[in-house]
Amino acid sequence: MEEILPHLDSVFSIDCVLFGFDGKELKILLIERNEEPFKDWWALPGNIVGADESLDQSAARILYELTGLRGIYMEQYYAFGDPNRHPQGRVITLAYYALIRLGGDKEPRPISTYAKRANWMPITDLPKLAFDHQKIYDKGLEKIKRRIKHQPIAFELLPEKFTLTQLQHVYELILGKKLDKRNFRKKIVSFGVLKELDEKQKGVSYRAATLYRFDKRKYAKLFGKEISF
Amino acid sequence: MEEILPHLDSVFSIDCVLFGFDGKELKILLIERNEEPFKDWWALPGNIVGADESLDQSAARILYELTGLRGIYMEQYYAFGDPNRHPQGRVITLAYYALIRLGGDKEPRPISTYAKRANWMPITDLPKLAFDHQKIYDKGLEKIKRRIKHQPIAFELLPEKFTLTQLQHVYELILGKKLDKRNFRKKIVSFGVLKELDEKQKGVSYRAATLYRFDKRKYAKLFGKEISF
DNA sequence: ATATAGTGTGTAATTTTTACACTAAGTAAT
DNA sequence: ATTACTTAGTGTAAAAATTACACACTATAT
The missing domain is CATH 1.10.10.10 (Winged helix-like DNA-binding domain superfamily/Winged helix DNA-binding domain)
Known part of the structure; x- marks a missing residue:
């Protein structure tokens, strides 16, 4: 049941936990923010959902922009919308995880203005993350733990x-x-x-x-x- | 990674699949719409997320407004955001399910303007649903099927x-x-x-x-x- | 030739799952 | 009080799945 309320002030984004495996370690792709809030912090890559994109397409686009990869396995897993999860106002974010084979040409590409750089970081040694991204990551890991027991995602x-x-x-x-x-x-x-x-x-x-x-x-x-x- | 883009035109709502059990049948609460689009169709109850509410609070509020109940087990399970799932524009909706013991005083109360009435309908005999609500319901049932095997939700x-x-x-x-x-x-x-x-x-x-x-x-x-x- | 490092294999004990049918207890009708 | 009815409550044996566990083989490097 939804009504059209065009003057709604919530912002809607997608954040991605990109899991990568290089044969040795399990890593995730993090970006270093170039803007306030949380300037210079590491964060999950994410973006605003485009007006004509489906949610899955939007997630795939974020991944493509960072890695140049298409056709990657991605799955939506949870929405985070605490009114104060973002210091500047209400931002609802939808979390996706992706599973990627690293090694070869899967290096993150040069990226947009809001980030200085992107890095694959081993999950055993993650930095402090911006916003509630630690929580988002934790829940993502939990999800794939559960899923790998029942689905052929490995x-x-x-x-x-x-x-x-x-x-x-x-x-x-x-x-x-x-x-x-x-x-x-x-x-x-x-x-x-x-x-x-x-x-x-x-x-x-x-x-x-x-x-x-x-x-x-x-x-x-x-x-x-x-x-x- | 989110930026504040205040002029975003997506609308964000929550839809709920309220499962009820009366000792005999498993039912869900549906409302009959009183407005276009899908006027006179049955639909899942839902609403816009309030600016200061968490997502869970918002879902709990929708449930309370319809049934007068509080403290009910609810769980967020998926976001639906196809660009054309809503005929009048982009509406992203977050789905929750709830589990409710019926019998006694759990009747739906008189409700807001957009609905004529609300009814508990046996899941074995559901009407055609508005929007993509059939899909939302299907995924909700799938989720509780999975969850009941591992968590004490029964x-x-x-x-x-x-x-x-x-x-x-x-x-x-x-x-x-x-x-x-x-x-x-x-x-x-x-x-x-x-x-x-x-x-x-x-x-x-x-x-x-x-x-x-x-x-x-x-x-x-x-x-x-x-x-x- | 030898050292090294990871590959590849079987079995017995235990636990879990499945299939299956009858007696016991309480109520209602006569 | 007898009888008919309806659901409650219970055990076991067979099959399947899970666990614990150790050594010989093969390819390479020196």
């Missing part, structure tokens, strides 16, 4: 071909705990959504691991059943 | 003292499937968050069932472990 953080050890590593980083290697493999393989390739890992100075690929077709077929970790 | 729909059969009934309605009586009882009791009372059900023309109460203190103690259904 693959979004990995290259197309990956080893089981890499996959386990992603799970461990997001869940924040060690997993048993044998049990992990047994289970993940039993879902039947991984395709074992003939290829092996390259460039390592030890026995090379077998590469796998996530099989979207098989997953779609089995979709009724959710994955459960 | 109790919000039941009176303080309830029988195990009633509790099972709530689970069955929300999950949309029959459950095995013995297995259900075994499991729900094993969580250790129900307190068996000395009282029995009254006013039934057959063997009266034992009454139980949800033990919030015990639940809080065990909280690390989530319930899992």
